[in-house]
Amino acid sequence: MQVKELQQQAIELLKKLIETQSFSGEEDHTADHLEKWFRDYDIPCKRHLDNVWAVNKNFEETKPTLLLNSHHDTVKPNSAYTRDPFKAEIEDGKLFGLGSNDAGGCLVSLLATFTYLFSEENLTHNILFAGTAEEEINGKNGIAALLPEIPKIDVAIVGEPTLMNLAVAEKGLVVFDAIVKGTPSHAAHPNTDNSIYKTAKVLEWFEKFKLEKVSENLGEVKVTVTQIQAGSQHNVVPAKVHLVIDVRVNDKYSNEEIEQILKEKAPVDEIHARSLRLNSSSIPLDHELVKAGIDLGMDTYGSPTLSDQTMLSCPSLKLGPGDSTRSHSANEFIYVEEVEEGIEKYIKLLGKALKEMSH
CATH class of the missing domain: 3.30.70.360 (Alpha-Beta Plaits)
Structure with a gap:
């Protein structure tokens, strides 16, 4: 499968997601878009509530599993918007629209990466993709509801805008x-x-x-x-x-x-x-995912912002295209180039790490 084709299709999907309202708790139509992507690529998928997930073709229960996760819900647009938040427009290389940066760009980049690797053989890990709901409100019908339904996760990449640097810990x-x-x-x-x-x-x-x-x-x-x-x-x-x-x-x-x-x-x-479930998370600096990212020129840092990592009990890495400072801002955008580069870097990272990670 050609990376260039996946990049183009990922951008088209991101436009559809932007133009489909998906406030937390109201993600049914964006979940439909994710299901259609899988149908178009003849990849079997499952849906639990508005969480859509799939495993790679050569999934083996005896292997550890890597989760690729991001969310398709958004916050409500703030009053400072001067653009239509539900209109996907590209100007000067920027794709504008609600959820473009947080976390649509990450979501479609991880989905394209999963699709690229779907039929790969002889990987050290299974790959599981999950596009989840209610991340913005830490809701009970998001990844928390999905975890009991999917295979055990051993390590995870959570897609949030990090400028494709490695958030190796999160408060x-x-x-x-x-x-x-x-x-x-x-x-x-x-x-x-x-x-x-x-x-x-x-x-x-x-x-x-x-x-x-x-x-x-x-x-x-x-x-x-x-x-x-x-x-x-x-x-x-x-x-x-x-x-x-x-x-x-x-x-x-x-x-x-x-x-x-x-x-x-x-x-x-x-x-x-009020609750003790939103835990800090981290991944060892000597983990193969981190070492592979560093080899590719990615920086490491600790993130002060919350994500669905808080729901995971395994080592997890936060990584994705886009810039966290744009999240929840008026006239939100992501650079088209960021999404394209995100897909390339995810593929390189996993191609390197999944050949080195031991069982």
């Missing part, structure tokens, strides 16, 4: 709700147990709080108070103040460890994690 996320309690009273009366005044000291504690383990790839755990809510009227001191704390977790801690530390140390009356 996890835990959101905490905390309560600072005080004594409610009329504002006109003395009160030495004012919950809002007490919260000032709590905020100072969070601002200065540091966790000691620093990651080589992801740096420190970042703890940030992002919301405060208290009071209902001007003349009443409230009984409590509600805080929301956003914690970006490096690969030196589990989410459960972070929860335990804050429960023991934070100077609040109550603190509870």
Whole structure:
């Protein structure tokens, strides 16, 4: 199969995806487009909810499996758009449209790569492609719902815009709700147990709080108070103040460890994690995928942004065409050349790594 043909068809598919609304939870029509791609190339595929997946022709249960994954849902366009977000237009080498960069370019590049390698023989790993839903909302009907339906995954490439550099680690996320309690009273009366005044000291504690383990790839755990809510009227001191704390977790801690530390140390009356499932992720620097990428001139770095890697328990690498800074921006775009080069680089990376990765 010719790479050039796959590049052209991938761009055409990306245009169709852009012009098909696929907000998180509403991806049924873009899933239809993915199924049609597989039919056009005579590749058997399966669909679970709006997640579409397929395995390579020479799949063997005794071999480890490499997952190629990206998502086909989008956020809603913001109010700063001056273009029609659902119109795919190419100008000056840029393909404009909602989801073009995050993560349509990655999705079609991985799909073209899977198609190119579909009939390859004597690979060290099986290849499984999955185009998944609800990534933008970490939804239960996305990759989390698909994982029980597919073969066991041993290593993964997750397609997100990284300028085709190797994101070898990704921070996890835990959101905490905390309560600072005080004594409610009329504002006109003395009160030495004012919950809002007490919260000032709590905020100072969070601002200065540091966790000691620093990651080589992801740096420190970042703890940030992002919301405060208290009071209902001007003349009443409230009984409590509600805080929301956003914690970006490096690969030196589990989410459960972070929860335990804050429960023991934070100077609040109550603190509870909303969820512990969005874990940090990483891949060893001496993994064949990483070494192959470095040999191809790709740089390594740690990513502060979340992806479907958080749902995977195996080593995983985030890699894809496009630039993360364009994601969720007005008049989103990806360079056509980025998609074309992405397909070439994915094929070279896997061609090199899948001949070197041992069972």
